[in-house]
Amino acid sequence: MxxxxxxxxxxxxxxxxxxxxxxxxxxxxxxxxxKQPRGTVMKVVNTLTRGQxxxxxxxxxxxxxxxxxxxxxxxxxxxxxxxxxLQLVECMRSGNQCVITKDCRLISPLQKALRAFLDTLRDYTxxxxxxxxxxxxxxxx
Numbered sequence: 001m002x003x004x005x006x007x008x009x010x011x012x013x014x015x016x017x018x019x020x021x022x023x024x025x026x027x028x029x030x031x032x033x034x035k036q037p038r039g040t041v042m043k044v045v046n047t048l049t050r051g052q053x054x055x056x057x058x059x060x061x062x063x064x065x066x067x068x069x070x071x072x073x074x075x076x077x078x079x080x081x082x083x084x085x086l087q088l089v090e091c092m093r094s095g096n097q098c099v100i101t102k103d104c105r106l107i108s109p110l111q112k113a114l115r116a117f118l119d120t121l122r123d124y125t126x127x128x129x130x131x132x133x134x135x136x137x138x139x140x141x
Contacts, residue, residue, distance in 0.1 A: 020133060071127035075125065
C-alpha cells in the first residue's frame with residue numbers, strides 16, 4: 001500500500017504547524033522547508049482547511065495554524081480525508097469489472113489489512129508527531 005504524495009505532504013504540513021505551536025505558519029515556509037511545489041502545497045492546504053484540520057487567517061499578517069488541538073487530529077482521519085481512494089484493488093472499488101470477484105479469496109485479507117492499517121494509525125495523533133522547531137532547519141538527509 002502506498003499513500004499519495006498529497007497525503008504525505010498533508011501529514012508533513014500538519015506536523016510543521018503543530019511543531020510551531022500557536023505561531024502562524026505560511027505557505028512559503030512550507031514550500032521552503034519541504035521543497036515541495038507551491039501548487040501542491042496550496043492544494044493540500046485547501047484540502048486540510050476544508051476538513052478543518054487547518055485554519056487560515058488572511059491578510060498581511062495572515063497564515064495557517066491547526067484548526068483544532070493536535071491531540072484531536074488522528075493520523076487515520078487525515079489520511080481518510082486526503083486520500084481519494086483507499087481501495088487497494090479493483091474489486092474493492094465502485095464500478096468493479098473483475099470477473100473473479102464473486103469467488104475471489106483476495107478481497108477479505110486485503111480488507112482486513114486495510115482495517116489494521118487504519119486501526120493502527122487511529123492510535124496516533126499529530127501531537128505524537130511534534131518535533132522541535134530546529135528539526136525543520138536542518139539540511140535534507
